[in-house]
Amino acid sequence: MTHATHPFDDALALDPGAPDHFGGRTTPGYWNMVGPYGGITAAALLQAVLRHPLLLGEPLSLTVNYAAAVAEGPFTVQATPVRTNRSTQHWLVLLQQAGAGDEALVTTTATVVTAARRETWSAADTPMPTVPAPVQCQRVPPGTRVEWFNRYEMRPITGAMPTQWDDSDHGSLTQLWLRDAPARPLDFAALAAMCDVFYPRVWLRRARRVPAGTVSISVYFHAGGALLAQTGAGYLLAQARAQEFRNGFFDQSAQLWNEAGSLLATSHQIVYYKE
Amino acid sequence: MTHATHPFDDALALDPGAPDHFGGRTTPGYWNMVGPYGGITAAALLQAVLRHPLLLGEPLSLTVNYAAAVAEGPFTVQATPVRTNRSTQHWLVLLQQAGAGDEALVTTTATVVTAARRETWSAADTPMPTVPAPVQCQRVPPGTRVEWFNRYEMRPITGAMPTQWDDSDHGSLTQLWLRDAPARPLDFAALAAMCDVFYPRVWLRRARRVPAGTVSISVYFHAGGALLAQTGAGYLLAQARAQEFRNGFFDQSAQLWNEAGSLLATSHQIVYYKE
Numbered sequence: 001m002t003h004a005t006h007p008f009d010d011a012l013a014l015d016p017g018a019p020d021h022f023g024g025r026t027t028p029g030y031w032n033m034v035g036p037y038g039g040i041t042a043a044a045l046l047q048a049v050l051r052h053p054l055l056l057g058e059p060l061s062l063t064v065n066y067a068a069a070v071a072e073g074p075f076t077v078q079a080t081p082v083r084t085n086r087s088t089q090h091w092l093v094l095l096q097q098a099g100a101g102d103e104a105l106v107t108t109t110a111t112v113v114t115a116a117r118r119e120t121w122s123a124a125d126t127p128m129p130t131v132p133a134p135v136q137c138q139r140v141p142p143g144t145r146v147e148w149f150n151r152y153e154m155r156p157i158t159g160a161m162p163t164q165w166d167d168s169d170h171g172s173l174t175q176l177w178l179r180d181a182p183a184r185p186l187d188f189a190a191l192a193a194m195c196d197v198f199y200p201r202v203w204l205r206r207a208r209r210v211p212a213g214t215v216s217i218s219v220y221f222h223a224g225g226a227l228l229a230q231t232g233a234g235y236l237l238a239q240a241r242a243q244e245f246r247n248g249f250f251d252q253s254a255q256l257w258n259e260a261g262s263l264l265a266t267s268h269q270i271v272y273y274k275e
Numbered sequence: 276m277t278h279a280t281h282p283f284d285d286a287l288a289l290d291p292g293a294p295d296h297f298g299g300r301t302t303p304g305y306w307n308m309v310g311p312y313g314g315i316t317a318a319a320l321l322q323a324v325l326r327h328p329l330l331l332g333e334p335l336s337l338t339v340n341y342a343a344a345v346a347e348g349p350f351t352v353q354a355t356p357v358r359t360n361r362s363t364q365h366w367l368v369l370l371q372q373a374g375a376g377d378e379a380l381v382t383t384t385a386t387v388v389t390a391a392r393r394e395t396w397s398a399a400d401t402p403m404p405t406v407p408a409p410v411q412c413q414r415v416p417p418g419t420r421v422e423w424f425n426r427y428e429m430r431p432i433t434g435a436m437p438t439q440w441d442d443s444d445h446g447s448l449t450q451l452w453l454r455d456a457p458a459r460p461l462d463f464a465a466l467a468a469m470c471d472v473f474y475p476r477v478w479l480r481r482a483r484r485v486p487a488g489t490v491s492i493s494v495y496f497h498a499g500g501a502l503l504a505q506t507g508a509g510y511l512l513a514q515a516r517a518q519e520f521r522n523g524f525f526d527q528s529a530q531l532w533n534e535a536g537s538l539l540a541t542s543h544q545i546v547y548y549k550e
Contacts, residue, residue: 060524061491061545063338065386067358067365082369082381083342088490088547090342090384092367094357106357109365111340111384113491113545117522120550123480125447126518172400205398215363216336216388218493220526220545222519243401243530244497244538247392249335251495251541253528255518263519266526268543270336270388270495272363275395 006184007151008193011040012047014077022048025074030148035069037148038214039196043189045093045110048077050188056081056089057116058225059188063218064110071097076104079112087116117224126266128257131157134177134235142181152197153181155235161199162207172201172242178256183233186264188221191228194236194256195219195267201242201252202273210275215249217269223262231258248272281459282426283468286315287322289352297323300349305423310344312423313489314471318464320368320385323352325463331356331364332391333500334463338493343382346372351379354387362391392499401541403532406432409452409510417456427472428456430510436474437482447476447517453531458508461539463496466503469511469531470494470542476517476527477548485550490524492544498537506533523547 007029014022030040042064049055075097083090095108131137137155144150159174178194200212223231240254254267282304289297305315317339324330350372358365370383406412412430419425434449453469475487498506515529529542 061340063386063491063493065336065365065388067363068360082384085343088342090340090381092384106365109357109367109386111338111386111491113340115490115524117524120523120548121481121520122522123520125480125516125520205400206396215390216338216386216493218338218491218543220524220543222521222524222526224522241400243541245396245398245400246497246538247397247499248395249390249392249495249497251497253541253543263521266518266528266543268493268495268528268541273395 006182008180008184008190012044012189014048014051016051020078020080022051022077022079023074024077026070026072028147030151032146032148035071038066039193040148041070041095041108042196042217043193045077045095045108046112046192047189048079048093049091049112049114052079052081054081055114056084057087057114059112059221060115061113061218061220062110062192063216064108065216066108066214068107070095070107089114124263126255126263128237128261129175129239131175131237137177151181153179159204162204164207165209166207168207170204170207172205174198174204175237175239177235178238179233179235185233186228186231188228191256191265192219194238195254195265197238198240198252198254200271200273201240202245202250205242205245210273212271212273215270215272217267219265219267221265223264227262227264231264234259236264281457283455283459283465287319287464289323289326291326295353295355297326297352297354298349299352301345301347303422305426307421307423313341313492314468315423316345316370316383317471317492318468320352320370320383321387321467322464323354323368324366324387324389327354327356329356330389331359332362332389334387334496335390336388336493336495337385337467338491339383339385340491341383341489345370345382364389399538401530401538403512403536404450404514406450406512412452426456428454434479437479439482440484441482443482445479445482447480449473449479450512450514452510453513454508454510460508461503461506463503466531466540467494469513470529470540472513473515473527473529475546475548476515477520477525480517480520485548487546487548490545490547492542494540494542496540498539502537502539506539509534511539
């Protein structure tokens with residue numbers, strides 16, 4: 001990584017290959033426990049759509065399903081526009097890696113909808129919560145062993161990761177100020193990645209660290225490119241809460257606002273947990 | 276339709292064809308304005324997975340993207356298990372119809388995750404709102420011109436469809452008691468269909484009827500088969516609310532509980548609107 005390349009852009013570097021195919025590879029900068037951070041995989045899948053020569057409009061929705069851990073090394077993203085309408089376009093996206101034999105294994109599936117949006121009547125119905133300014137919230141010190149964690153500047157407001165794993169009962173709400181580390185102007189791929197930034201709600205709810213991993217995440221983009229450009233490298237207020245924990249899976253709803261109070265994205269995920 | 280066949284089962288009748296392929300057709304019972312009700316299309320896609328000989332476990336999550344209106348007549352559902360793990364299975368699903376020439380056109384795409392669930396520590400974090408019992412809430416009289424509407428017994432509690440389209444300002448919350456009409460024991464496909472039952476939030480928010488249609492919906496199933504069986508043909512409390520309306524698209528979050536207060540499913544969608 002040279003001084004000129006942000007680790008996020010390094011992780012999202014894709015080489016166009018055969019039609020609809022892009023070559024990429026995992027990078028150490030966003031490594032999680034047994035594979036890359038789920039948010040960076042989501043971003044890479046979206047990036048293939050954004051790099052596609054037939055792209056119409058801007059991202060509207062993204063669903064990513066994590067079928068298996070992505071192994072360290074190269075991967076191929078196949079992004080296919082299966083239906084293009086006047087103002088929306090529907091994509092199927094697959095991330096594949098070479099298996100033990102010659103067979104390509106699907107590790108991740110996704111669907112994306114892009115849209116050419118027009119200005120209409122609009123209404124913001126989820127006001128940003130009143131919270132202290134970023135500078136008033138203490139930053140989680142970088143240097144954790146989970147490397148992708150160091151790629152974000154996180155300033156928790158409430159619901160920080162427990163420090164006492166004592167099986168005590170908590171609500172599942174987390175709010176934090178968030179931006180890339182080092183800071184980087186926001187774009188659609190970075191926003192998608194940030195939607196997956198929350199540690200498992202089950203850890204907070206139970207003050208207990210159990211194995212957990214995202215199975216499926218959806219992101220709805222409310223911001224267009226102009227609003228992302230306005231947001232620049234500023235902080236986002238990121239909020240997440242669970243609705244239900246049942247028999248090995250919980251769901252999470254999340255909202256991300258910019259500092260000016262515009263809701264940029266809403267997101268949902270369903271997460272596996274053990275015990 | 277004979278006395279023995281519920282219109283829902285009639286609409287979901289699928290003929291197995293080539294491997295991974297199922298033949299179906301639209302039915303008048305769930306017709307909407309320019310195509311079938313989005314909920315019945317979602318249910319048909321899920322049903323193909325449930326009918327597939329390689330199915331593992333029960334539905335955990337479902338995302339359906341509406342790329343184009345489904346035309347009256349036959350369609351083919353292709354359901355492919357792209358990755359099967361020990362306890363989860365990942366599916367790609369496509370609904371196709373014959374185009375003008377020989378070409379098959381994709382009208383709908385979906386991803387499904389199924390899972391073999393085990394009993395674990397669980398917690399319900401979204402209590403059912405306190406509302407009047409179904410019998411105390413007046414039923415929307417059947418007989419509307421939008422035929423699928425007559426396939427549900429709807430008993431609004433708050434946020435019923437406006438009767439005065441006067442551009443007045445409203446919240447976007449709807450709560451109603453809901454079941455199939457005629458009543459039918461709940462299963463996964465019926466629950467998926469019910470997640471799309473809410474009329475467009477933008478109509479309520481603005482008291483203005485503008486063109487609107489779902490682009491993408493996701494459903495997370497918190498209930499397993501045993502809980503659905505317990506629920507039987509009882510009412511569900513269905514609740515929906517928008518978070519943001521911006522430049523032609525709004526999102527909707529929904530929860531469905533059974534009468535005993537168990538959260539059966541949570542759902543989200545992003546919806547196109549005009550003006």
